[in-house]
Amino acid sequence: MPESHAPRFVHLRVHTEYSISDGIVQVDAAIARAAADGMPALGISDLANLFGMVKFYKGARGKGIKPIIGADCWITAEPDRDKPYRVLLICKNRQGYGQLCELLTRAYMENKYRGRAEIRREWLTAESASDLLCLSGARDGDVGHALAAGNTRLAEQLAADWSRRFPGGFYIELQRAGHPGTETYIREALAIATKLELPVVATHPIQFARPEDFKAHEARVCIAEGYVLSDKRRPKDFTEQQYFKTQDEMAALFADLPEALENSVEIARRCSLTVQLGKNFLPLFPTPDGMSLDDFLIQEAKAGLEERLAQLYPDPEAREQQRQRYEDRLKFETDTIIQMGFPGYFLIVADFIQWGKANGVPVGPGRGSGAGSLVAYSLKITDIDPLAYALLFERFLNPERVSMPDFDIDFCQDNRYRVIEYVRERYGKDAVSQIATFGTMASKAVVRDVGRVLDLPYGLCDRLSKLIPVVQNKPLSLADARDQEPQINELMNDSSDGESIQELWSLAEPLEGLTRGVGMHAGGVLIAPGKLTDFCPLYIADGEDATPVSQFDKDDVEAVGLVKFDFLGLRNLTIIELALEYVHRLTGHRPDLMSLGFEDQAAYQILREANTTAIFQVESDGMKKLLKKLAPDRFEDIIAVLALYRPGPLGSGMVDDFILRKKGQQAIDYFHPDLTACLSPTYGVIVYQEQVMQISQIIGGYTLGGADMLRRAMGKKKPEE
Structure with missing residues (x-):
């Protein structure tokens, strides 16, 4: 590589929108800026989480940029827990990623304080963090805190301790982001680094993409922390300098410390994380006597079909007349399931549904394309005979297009939690969790939020928010709302509040669509082979009854190979159950719904x-x-x-x-x-979509697998497909 093109600096400290409390950089925007500046690598370091990891990893690799994965971690301070400090932990490789997942999960599960998930210093040992690099946190680290308090001796002891915990992997971090006392800190930190022979590294804490986004970022922080922008007493932790600086700007900023710039590139060289995406890892289903999953599926499906045939055709003669077409269909389905590698999936689902039915949990008869499977009917996953209604297996599981099967399973709302508990007991608490969802700042809400932090009258913000049109249950974006609702522009230009509304709108636009908070997916449950933290860290919200959820959303957990099972809670099943109990109390007889x-x-x-x-x-x-x-x-x-x-x-x-x-x-x-x-x-x-598939088979000579691909293309309205 010619010297002029050699990278001079790599950003390791981007707070994306997934930092939730601060940071408004969208993942794609950060990657685009790094690419435009010719950076070979880029590091994100969201606050105590890896929420955006998969999106960043995929996006960076897609643009030829090496993704550096880290987290800006809270470290518990003793004895005063109200003054925690921070370090940046960066994954060197796949093992380091597993270690970071484990540490973050433990922080959420065992050591939350005032909403912060804190890592304890003693958890970080040369064994538990062997594949992580540690950056000192600059002014926010414990070395920085000690120096700010004038205690150089303590700062040296702390730096030496970190160096022992991360042999050859601890860096004293230097930042020039416009905070008071910066140069004093850098002078004293350099002295410690020289004395202890520790490397120094220049980083830049990025909170927003462009200098002009500073005020919108401040508004975001106020939304998260409940302040008003004009409040003189609110903590002002960020400066206008914390935008995405170019290599040229960083080289000028640290022209006096070239080795600190070089070490940012050196850290990027030391890190090579590869995460396998797109391969599914099913939990291991326990089979009797060492029987293979394939053989056990065939055995269970055949036994189940016998029971179903006896119910469908009580007359033995009629049953024998029908038997062949059911057995042929069953063989075709089990062959396909085995060839695609999914017998474990069917057995796992059948196991928890049968447990539910045997333990007084009302379960729906089956919904969606899964009802097209005779194996599912035989294993009592569904209660609908697919042959009676010409339901097609290929619509559920297409041998010509490998994708995970996905049963939508309805449980009685009041008892759903019991089935999830059963799964936890069966596969281990470390292997089961629910899935995160990320709420975003939609247009109507962001107008109200920004109005509040600008301290504008509630009535005005309410009126503006209500003026944003809703189309198909979704509010229009701020830009589209202005185009389609003339009253918004009239208020901006003609009313006495025009200036305030213009300011509100200009701050709301950069915040619109950003991640606002973490919720829980309505039905998705993950079951991992072994520990979930081998794949992703877990998050737990504040509150007594909070349930662990993955730190990735449903698309990202599937990308890293975890398998999602849908446990949907349905109040109608609860109502039916109450009705059956009522009939039983009145008559002494409980109707069997499946026999009606x-x-x-x-x-x-x-x-x-x-x-x-x-x-x-x-x-x-x-x-x-x-x-x-x-x-x-x-x-x-x-x-x-x-x-x-x-x-x-x-x-x-x-x-x-x-x-x-x-x-x-x-x-x-x-x-x-x-x-x-x-x-x-x-x-x-x-x-029906099944009819579309049958017509393409009968008239067009398609296989049912090919017909399913045609059906999907029609559903997506893609003429080129």
């Missing part, structure tokens, strides 16, 4: 009258209108009504065709004689 047929006209009468409040998926006003119009009198009509009540069919005339043909008021057209069997249940109207 689908012929009871009194049930259809309730639907025809649209008396459907609290009945799952048919309780909205629009659905009630459709039920009255369609007047269902057979089970197929209920299936159709759920598929027809969607924006596409409602706007296309399909619904009217279906109703007129059902009532005999319109001729039925099957397009082609070969499609009669496939389209007769819906009077020739193409209602």
